[in-house]
Amino acid sequence: MKRLLTATALLLATTGLASAEGELQLYNWGNYTNPDLLAKFEKETGIKVTVTDYDSNDAALAKVEAGGHGFDLVVPSANYVPIWVEKGLIQELDMSKLANHGNIAPEWMDVAWDPGRKFTVPWQWGTTGIAVNTKIYGGDINTSNVFLNVPDELKGKINVVPEMNDIINLAIFWAGGEPCTEDKEVLKKVRDALVAAKPDWLSMDYGATEHLSNGDWAASVNWNGSTMRVRLATNGDVQYGYPVEGYPIWMDSVALLKDAQNVDEAYKFLDFIALPENAALISAFARYANGIAGSEEFMPDDMKDAPEVVIPEQFKASGHFLPTCSPQAQEYITAIWTELQK
Incomplete structure (x- = not known):
C-alpha cells in the first residue's frame, strides 16, 4: 500500500497513455518505483515504461x-485484490508466459487474497x-497513543497519513477490536478517539520521507520503508515504532x-520483477x-538487519494482515x- 510519499510521476517514455509496441503503462503508488529497475528493463527488452x-x-x-485510463x-x-477480481478489473495470469513465477517465496504464494497467485x-x-x-x-514510540493520545512534546508536530484503512484499523487495534x-x-470508541485527537x-498528509527528514514534522503515522529512509537521512534521530496494541501488515502486488493494451510487454515486466x-x-x-525467494543475497547490506524491515521478535505477534472488509464494515469505516475529514 503503500508507501507513497510524493505524487511525482517517474516518466521513462513519452507522455500520454497510448497503445504502442515496445511501451508499457504502469499505474503505481508514488515514490515507489526504482528508476534503475526501469532503466534495466528497458535496456534488456527495449520496452519503455x-x-x-x-x-x-x-x-x-x-x-x-x-x-x-490506458494503464x-x-x-x-x-x-x-479481491475487490479488483470481483469487479472484473484484472485478469487471471497465463502462467505459460511467466517462467519465473516459481520464484515467488512459498509463504507469499498461497495467500488468502490470491490463492496460488493466479492474479498477482x-x-x-x-x-x-x-x-x-x-x-x-x-x-514510548511502540504505541498508537503517540497519535491517539498525543504527548505534549508532539502536540501540533505530528502528522497522520490520510490512508483510511491503515488509520482506522490502527485505532481499532488500540480499542481492542479486530480488523x-x-x-x-468498538467503532464508537475509535470514532471518539480519532475526533478528540x-x-x-x-x-493529515503524505510526504513523510521529506517532511520528517527536514524537520517539518516531529512524528507521523508512517510506513516502515519510508521511515528507514528517514532514519538514514537523519543519522538515526527518527525511529520506527510498532504499536503493541496492533499494527497492519500489508503487501502490494502487481496485477x-x-x-490492458500492451499485454505482451506487461507479461515481460511481470516475469522480470520475479527474478531475485x-x-x-x-x-x-x-x-x-x-516476496521473491533468493532476493536477500542481492539486497543492500543495510536492509538485511534493519529494524524497520526485519520486525523485532517482541513485536511480531502484534502485526495483522488486513482482510477485505465486508460491505457493512467498510460502510462504518468510511463514515x-x-x-474525521470535516
Missing part, C-alpha cells in the same frame, strides 16, 4: 473503474507504524488489467521487503473517516 502515480487504493480503483498494470494492496506477482510488503524524532520525544470489525461499541495533529536480483532492486529504492 511510463509510471503514473496514485496516492491511495481507493483512488486507483476509482480511476480504473471509470474506464479510459496495463496496477499495484493494489492485499485487502483490495509480489511487489513489496511492509508495515504501518509510528515514526518519531527521538530528539524531540523520548517516550474490519462491525462491533459498534485530531486537534493535536499538525496535518494485469482486464483492458530485480526484486532486490525494487526493495533497494523504497526500502521494503519483497468514521468522512467525519
Whole structure:
C-alpha cells in the first residue's frame, strides 16, 4: 500500500497513455518505483515504461473503474485484490508466459487474497507504524497513543497519513477490536478517539520521507520503508515504532488489467520483477521487503538487519494482515473517516 510519499510521476517514455509496441503503462503508488529497475528493463527488452502515480487504493480503483485510463498494470494492496477480481478489473495470469513465477517465496504464494497467485506477482510488503524524532520525544514510540493520545512534546508536530484503512484499523487495534470489525461499541470508541485527537495533529498528509527528514514534522503515522529512509537521512534521530496494541501488515502486488493494451510487454515486466536480483532492486529504492525467494543475497547490506524491515521478535505477534472488509464494515469505516475529514 503503500508507501507513497510524493505524487511525482517517474516518466521513462513519452507522455500520454497510448497503445504502442515496445511501451508499457504502469499505474503505481508514488515514490515507489526504482528508476534503475526501469532503466534495466528497458535496456534488456527495449520496452519503455511510463509510471503514473496514485496516492491511495481507493483512488486507483476509482480511476480504473471509470474506464479510459490506458494503464496495463496496477499495484493494489492485499485487502483490495479481491475487490479488483470481483469487479472484473484484472485478469487471471497465463502462467505459460511467466517462467519465473516459481520464484515467488512459498509463504507469499498461497495467500488468502490470491490463492496460488493466479492474479498477482509480489511487489513489496511492509508495515504501518509510528515514526518519531527521538530528539524531540523520548517516550514510548511502540504505541498508537503517540497519535491517539498525543504527548505534549508532539502536540501540533505530528502528522497522520490520510490512508483510511491503515488509520482506522490502527485505532481499532488500540480499542481492542479486530480488523474490519462491525462491533459498534468498538467503532464508537475509535470514532471518539480519532475526533478528540485530531486537534493535536499538525496535518493529515503524505510526504513523510521529506517532511520528517527536514524537520517539518516531529512524528507521523508512517510506513516502515519510508521511515528507514528517514532514519538514514537523519543519522538515526527518527525511529520506527510498532504499536503493541496492533499494527497492519500489508503487501502490494502487481496485477494485469482486464483492458490492458500492451499485454505482451506487461507479461515481460511481470516475469522480470520475479527474478531475485530485480526484486532486490525494487526493495533497494523504497526500502521494503519483497516476496521473491533468493532476493536477500542481492539486497543492500543495510536492509538485511534493519529494524524497520526485519520486525523485532517482541513485536511480531502484534502485526495483522488486513482482510477485505465486508460491505457493512467498510460502510462504518468510511463514515468514521468522512467525519474525521470535516
